[in-house]
Amino acid sequence: MSSSRWSDSPVRYGLVTRLLHWGMAALFAFQFTGMGLKLALGRHPVSGFFVGLHKPIGTLLMLLILLRGAWGLSQWRRRPPHPRTLIGRAALAGHALLYALMFYVPAVALLRELGSGRGFAPWGIPLFPATGDKLDWLMAPANLSHGVIAWTLLAVIAGHVAMVALHHVFWRDTTLARMAGKL
Template sequence: MPSRWTDSPLRYGLVTRLLHWGMGALFAWQFTGMGVKLLLGRHPLTAFLVGTHKPIGTLLMLAILLRGAWGLSQWRNRPPHPATLIGRLALAGHAVLYALMFYIPTVALLREYGSGRGFAPWGMPLFPATGEQIGWLMAPANLSHGVLAWTLLALIVGHVLMVALHHVFWRDTTLARMAGRL
């Protein structure tokens, strides 16, 4: 009998679900902060939310690495995608989501390192201040971090809409496998 902590062919385990929904909450925080920045510009709420963007992004990066390692350890146990066109598209969509979730904070961390300002989220020094900028480390994030983050948001919205389609119209167990009992 499978453990409630690990994945099985019928549903995702508690660890996978906690990582999934926890990361969802962190992404919601990140996108809310950037949305408020776009809507309000300079504002005390904007300053607070944007002030948390880098530490929360670092936490997301750690969660992504943990989720990736956990996912690989559970690969053979997970609910399979159907061997249909929709199943293959779902698999491809998830691969793009994971790639963007990894790439976006990675280039942001490289930009922080390349800025020479140092970086200490939650007071824990990750990079020392060197005072020297390294342009080639900053360039990928300067070119792609924002636009790919909004692309990720669009894919997340598509992901949620597809889950709704599965649940409301196709009436299958897709949502229940990740949400637990409904």
């Protein structure tokens, strides 16, 4: 596979961008499915499976959003441009909101883990040692906003998907093909 397939171009996103996009989409779907099942079923073996993986997958998503942000910045000049119209500016703002929310949700959750004093070792990798010292001020942002902002993120994702459908079905342009079409 040529190196040009890995990088973005003005007409399509490259393999790295696509893997990050669709991989993160699958992980977010897992996270939201789990929390939806928890709300619907309460304490149940099925919801317990998803909830048991929520923190490690959230940590993985945090790493991926950082990687995706760095990769996106490295590809900024190569990427398919947003049109210089009101719709193009709205798309740029919508993507910025998506990135901000994707960063915020796991970031405050990690702060909560740090402030809990219990230690945190997702996938067996110690990130924070157990100190036994609970820091309420560090936990407060996540306690107040993690869930609400996460569901807001889901609503913004639904809007993102709806706009892709609008582009594909009504405007019949290449927006979907740039991220899902042939390389």
